[in-house]
Amino acid sequence: MADVSTMSSLKGKDFLTISQFTGDEIHTFLKQALDLKKMQKEGIPHPYLSGQTLAMIFEKSSTRTRVSFEVGMYQLGGSALYLSSRDIQLGRGESIPDTAKVLSRYVDGIMIRTFAHEKVEELAANADVPVINGLTDTHHPTQVLADLLTIYERKGKLKGLKACFIGDGYNNMAHSLLEGAAAVGMDLTVASPEGYEPDPEILSAAKARAEENGCQVGFTTSPQEAIEAADIVITDVWASMGEEAEKEKRLRDFRDYQINEELASLAKSDYLFLHCLPAHRGEEVTAGIIDGPHSAVFDEAENRLHAHKAILKCLMESN
DSSP states (O other): OOOHHHHHHHTTOOBOOGGGSOHHHHHHHHHHHHHHHHHHHTTOOOOTTTTOEEEEEESSOOSHHHHHHHHHHHHTTOEEEEEETTTSGGGGTOOHHHHHHHHHHHOSEEEEEOSOHHHHHHHHHHOSSOEEEEEOSSOOHHHHHHHHHHHHHHHSOOTTOEEEEESOTTSHHHHHHHHHHHHHTOEEEEEOOTTOOOOHHHHHHHHHHHHHTTOOEEEESOHHHHHTTOSEEEEOOSSOTTOGGGHHHHHHHTGGGOBOHHHHTTSOTTOEEEEOSOOOBTTTBOHHHHTSTTBOHHHHHHHHHHHHHHHHHHHHOOO
């Protein structure tokens, strides 16, 4: 999947968006994740980050992000330091550049889960250690790496597959999926109601990259068009964190975009269903789909651990 030169190109890098990586680099992350997963399942110690510390800044709460990075650092022989907005001065007047410079003197890497993507970019621009985007309102690249890992495990390939994302096209999952699909040569169509289209700059850049890599990404308002003959069916909650006040409106706007048995019947007979969780059964997906034979959501959730360990190892390993 990857060579030594690709591995060395990742050391010390930030992980802010999927679009910053080549297809070979993404496959390097995936190969590392598979290797680390095999070692963990077989009980083989893998202390590649012995003595290293990851600072984890959480301005948005999380289950999978916190547990996967914290456990991942432990399994890699290092340690993780949880920092909420109540624990550090970032939320009380200390500038992002000063926070980045101070933390760089203490730790070997920084993971941040926050709201504005610009905050992550500013943190990375001023830090002397790798910065990992654990989620922003615009991008969720670490989740999408876990999704690609799950697809690769189940389907044996990425290039040439047809995927769809049905839901809010302007959310972080849709954006990072567009970027990830374009990078690895996988077709992807996002289906959303009018007014919920992906960011036009992200969509345009993904389309251009997809053309270079022999695949297609795009947008439609028709969930039926998007899911037709799809190998991979993906959705997310209709009201993301911070959008709860809009929930009733979103329930109305997205009522025809639920992944249910009727809509899923248009996908390929062996389609794979993914959802980054948490899920709201009866809203964006029926219980029959998410708990059914096509669903890989708990494999996908587990793969957060292995994908995140691969990111940490590739970016932070000193040897």
